[in-house]
Amino acid sequence: MKLPETPPDWLKIFSRDSGEILPFLPSPEARVLVAHANDEYLPWEKAKYLTIPQGMNTEHLWVLIKIARSAKMQTLPLADIKGQPFGFWLPDPVLRELHFIDQNAGGRITFDRPDLSPEARDRYLISSLMEEAIASSQIEGAATTRKVAKEMLRTGRPPKNHAERMIRNNYLTIGKIKQFLRQPLTFEILHELQRSMTEGTLEDPSAAGRFRTEGEAVEVIDENDGQTLHTPPPAADLPARMEKFLAFANDRSDKPFIHPVIRGIILHFWLAYEHPYVDGNGRTARAIFYWYMLSRDYWLFEFLSISRIIQRAIGQYAKAYLHAERDELDMTYFLVYHIRAIRLALEELHRYLKRKQEEARHAERLLRGASGLNYRQQALLQHALKHTEAKYTIQSHRNSHNIAYGTSRSDLLDLARRKYLRKKKSGRIFSFEVYEDLVEKLGLTEGAIRKKDNQ
Secondary structure (H helix, E strand, O other): OOOOOOOOOHHHHHHHHHHHHHHHOOOHHHHHHHHHHHHHOOOHHHHOOOOOOOOOOHHHHHHHHHHHHHHHOEEEEEEOOOOOEEEEOOOHHHHHHHHHHHHHHOOOOOOOOOOOOHHHHHHHHHHHHHHHHHHHHHHOOOOOOHHHHHHHHHHOOOOOOHHHHHHHHHHHHHHHHHHHOOOOOOHHHHHHHHHHHHOOOOOOHHHOOOOOOOOOOOOEEOOOOOOEEEOOOOHHHHHHHHHHHHHHHHOOOOOOOOOHHHHHHHHHHHHHHHOOOOOOHHHHHHHHHHHHHHHOOOHHHHHOOHHHHHHHOHHHHHHHHHHHHHOOOEOHHHHHHHHHHHHHHHHHHHHHHHHHHHHHHHHHHHOOOOOOOOHHHHHHHHHHHHOOOOEEEHHHHHHHHOOOHHHHHHHHHHHHHOOOEEEEEEOOEEEEEEOOOHHHHOOOOHHHHHHHHHO
């Protein structure tokens, strides 16, 4: 990875060239440039390419940008290893995005089908939960495909390798977060989440559930070129530093007020900066973000796959951290990046829900002749029509719909009794396969399907 360019020292430039810079403060053209740079939150390496007014140079423009940012900066309890505090502020686009998130992640999902049962709605969301577990692990190096990983999670089969174990751990940990929502964050909870994330994946199993020690040197390395991207604080400082982290996480006062989404993102950054564990820091940081959002009643975050958005442009995720460290500990870079990722994840979730509702309508039209089927059975048969090679088990059906074992068993045995699925036994486990003539059994000739689709 190409490391971000270190910005020039704007205070030195201002001290040297204040006579040339100050006349541009009231300039409308300069103000437009500064506003644009702050709306996009451009780092120096991009801001220096803006078209500037005659008589101004790029360093002078950077001084104006930094003056605007510094005037609004709010300091945080998080400090670097030299004791200098991180800070942030909220440009107007971030405030607009926060309003959007408040409207779309803290209330109820709007379904245009009021007849859908809560059970059916839950099924729409389980897939997104799996996506987050897969993507969060892949960010940290889990080398497997989404298809294989989802098959493992859906069927409940044991993981076959290190990558699958990482993903399964992540999935189970996300589900575990909910048991801690009404409790203050403690070292014990932190350790439990990290232990759950890393179980069976560490070279030294004793490193699970505890902070790293002085003999365990940890650095963030770019795996492509071996560059050191981040050296975390010394292990000896962790207890005191992490006490401040817990205090910030548990602070419910409004003085100063920090929007819950912003506080959650800061916690994500903070834990990753401290890197308190030998491994699993990134996954644990994202888990803490979800814990905080759910604890503040942003319930839809349980089903947002923010890591999937991050994974698509992992370099931008890394650079958001690096810009914050290199530009006077300005965490706003990371906030802007993370807020945009949340927005994209919300939009993606709502597109997914809309598509699933359309698929449900389609299934109802196709299966209208098969009376007595519940929603889960209709969904399975719709899947079977598209995937004739698929095999279903009581556990896979249970995981897909978040239902009890007995309910799942009853659904599948009923489909087998109707001769829609063939029941087979492999060892101790029953599996259910698709009959080759399922289309005919359902009375779904090609012409009938077209006719029902046009109704």
